[in-house]
Amino acid sequence: MSTDAVVTNWSIATARRALDARTISARELTDAHLARIAAYDGQLHCYLNIMGETAIVQAAEADRLIGAGSASPLTGIPVTLKDVLCTVDAPTTAASRILAGYRSPYDATVVARLRAQRAVFLGKSNTDEFAMGSSTENSAFGPTHNPWALDRVPGGSSGGPAAAVAAGLATVGLGSDTGGSIRQPAGFCGVVGLKPTYGRVSRYGLIAFASSLDQIGPFARTVEDAAIVLAAIAGHDPADATSSPLPVPDYQAGLREDLTGIRIGIAAEYAVDGMEPGVQNSVDRAVDRLRALGAELVPVSLPHTKYALPTYYITAPAEASANLARFDGVKYGLNVASATLRETYERTRGEGFGAEVKRRIMLGTYALSSGYYDAYYVKAQKVRTLIKQDFDDAFTKVDAIVAPTSPTVAFPLGARTADPYQMYLADVFTIPANMAGIPGIAVPCGFSDGLPVSLQILGRSFDEATILRIAHAYERSEPWSQVHPSLPA
Amino acid sequence: MRLTEADVRHVADLARLGLTGDERSRLVDELSSILGHIAALEALDTAAIPPTAQVGELSNVMRDDSVQPSLPREAVLANAPCQMEGFFAVQAILGGTERDASG
Numbered sequence: 001m002s003t004d005a006v007v008t009n010w011s012i013a014t015a016r017r018a019l020d021a022r023t024i025s026a027r028e029l030t031d032a033h034l035a036r037i038a039a040y041d042g043q044l045h046c047y048l049n050i051m052g053e054t055a056i057v058q059a060a061e062a063d064r065l066i067g068a069g070s071a072s073p074l075t076g077i078p079v080t081l082k083d084v085l086c087t088v089d090a091p092t093t094a095a096s097r098i099l100a101g102y103r104s105p106y107d108a109t110v111v112a113r114l115r116a117q118r119a120v121f122l123g124k125s126n127t128d129e130f131a132m133g134s135s136t137e138n139s140a141f142g143p144t145h146n147p148w149a150l151d152r153v154p155g156g157s158s159g160g161p162a163a164a165v166a167a168g169l170a171t172v173g174l175g176s177d178t179g180g181s182i183r184q185p186a187g188f189c190g191v192v193g194l195k196p197t198y199g200r201v202s203r204y205g206l207i208a209f210a211s212s213l214d215q216i217g218p219f220a221r222t223v224e225d226a227a228i229v230l231a232a233i234a235g236h237d238p239a240d241a242t243s244s245p246l247p248v249p250d251y252q253a254g255l256r257e258d259l260t261g262i263r264i265g266i267a268a269e270y271a272v273d274g275m276e277p278g279v280q281n282s283v284d285r286a287v288d289r290l291r292a293l294g295a296e297l298v299p300v301s302l303p304h305t306k307y308a309l310p311t312y313y314i315t316a317p318a319e320a321s322a323n324l325a326r327f328d329g330v331k332y333g334l335n336v337a338s339a340t341l342r343e344t345y346e347r348t349r350g351e352g353f354g355a356e357v358k359r360r361i362m363l364g365t366y367a368l369s370s371g372y373y374d375a376y377y378v379k380a381q382k383v384r385t386l387i388k389q390d391f392d393d394a395f396t397k398v399d400a401i402v403a404p405t406s407p408t409v410a411f412p413l414g415a416r417t418a419d420p421y422q423m424y425l426a427d428v429f430t431i432p433a434n435m436a437g438i439p440g441i442a443v444p445c446g447f448s449d450g451l452p453v454s455l456q457i458l459g460r461s462f463d464e465a466t467i468l469r470i471a472h473a474y475e476r477s478e479p480w481s482q483v484h485p486s487l488p489a
Numbered sequence: 490m491r492l493t494e495a496d497v498r499h500v501a502d503l504a505r506l507g508l509t510g511d512e513r514s515r516l517v518d519e520l521s522s523i524l525g526h527i528a529a530l531e532a533l534d535t536a537a538i539p540p541t542a543q544v545g546e547l548s549n550v551m552r553d554d555s556v557q558p559s560l561p562r563e564a565v566l567a568n569a570p571c572q573m574e575g576f577f578a579v580q581a582i583l584g585g586t587e588r589d590a591s592g
Contacts, residue, residue: 102568341581346506358508361506366496382538420519421526
């Protein structure tokens, strides 16, 4: 296998075999990734903070566990963490000046779970500020570049972990998805990205953006790897009352290579103006492939799809405006001391937050303000009912729904920064799943003009197993994920 | 829906968000444009539709009322810009120069 020579292209499955057979140590695997980060992150800017010392200590612990024959699935596996996940041993900034240098006193639950398995943390990766954006250009610390074309965005908000996994600067990553922030950058970078069902993964220690929409999930280069990481992070957590007590199935064991008996819905509403022909062609070919693998294709209707984007841009900013009230210069973060407490609040927040975060705080505060609450916030909640109902109805007829992850491939840096709504449109196909709480996976399905195209598979609540099965069968028959970007030396 | 500069000032005031004059005038245009797109929702008759606040499948989650260890005080205060005798130090809220104590 040619890919086996390059350890930074390995899947978890390949690395697991080599680590357990002792043909490579966790330290060697870690060193190879840190060296690649040192060589390439200057041009990509995936990382806000490289955790080299932590990684080396974790790798040594992993090697001891492996030597004792008590390795877990992620022991010694190099991981990148989106910088909205709290870590005790590295700053957590949400890519915001208001949290520059912030050191959390606790780990996020997902971080603690990976740490307990002795995964290796390579570092904290870049994001749009407070996960608000679709291109990583809203990071206060500079954008990430797409490894397939350095003048293009990696998508967002989790552009850092997506680009890192695509470029071999980590084996897998964790991100967060509020309106597409895992699936859209996974698509733009040609990797697998999974947004689990709302409640499947604990949000404790995730810096909150919109609490009824946020969910943590994996980035990986194979569907099987995404299944392995999901199994590690899913399940009930007493620290997050919205986390579900439902048992976590064995996702890896549920993967199959054929799709006999699976009914897949195709919704006409997932074709929009501005859809690129190269994207449509790749997605159409992928749908044909799913049929060839045994799936039955069924037309379904999701009539309220076009209302999801405007609904989201009320609900998410409203929740964000409440969540971000905590950044006031008192308990942590930036403090711009002024004559009165009121002015301290205003100056701290005015100087600490970037333009997009301010826009969303303003939009959300407006939608919640006296006189506008019913017209905007309650209206959006009612439309959310209709969007969820569309999916509930469709899932009485089908086991999953497939659609493009995004209407376009990765766009050039700077192309959409002038018009906020143009940027918001990048998430038009990913937002409905967050509004309904259902799981979705993005899987590479080809290239258009040399840039990755992505197929999105949406499933029933808590049925990640079915969308993983479909994505895995597709990936086995069309292994786009084995094509890696070649970075200039 | 066209916002005015006074609307933007009012909302920024509610959000305790300091804005420069340039930011305010940009936000008048940007928020007006975004609200114009959001107006598409007016086409839907939702009079008979109940609102959805959350899509989790849980409600009224209870736990045992038992004491659990909490974080050490020093760890919680470590990030505080200003602390005093084991507490967060906050500027005076009432009296003096606060221009709108009722908030």
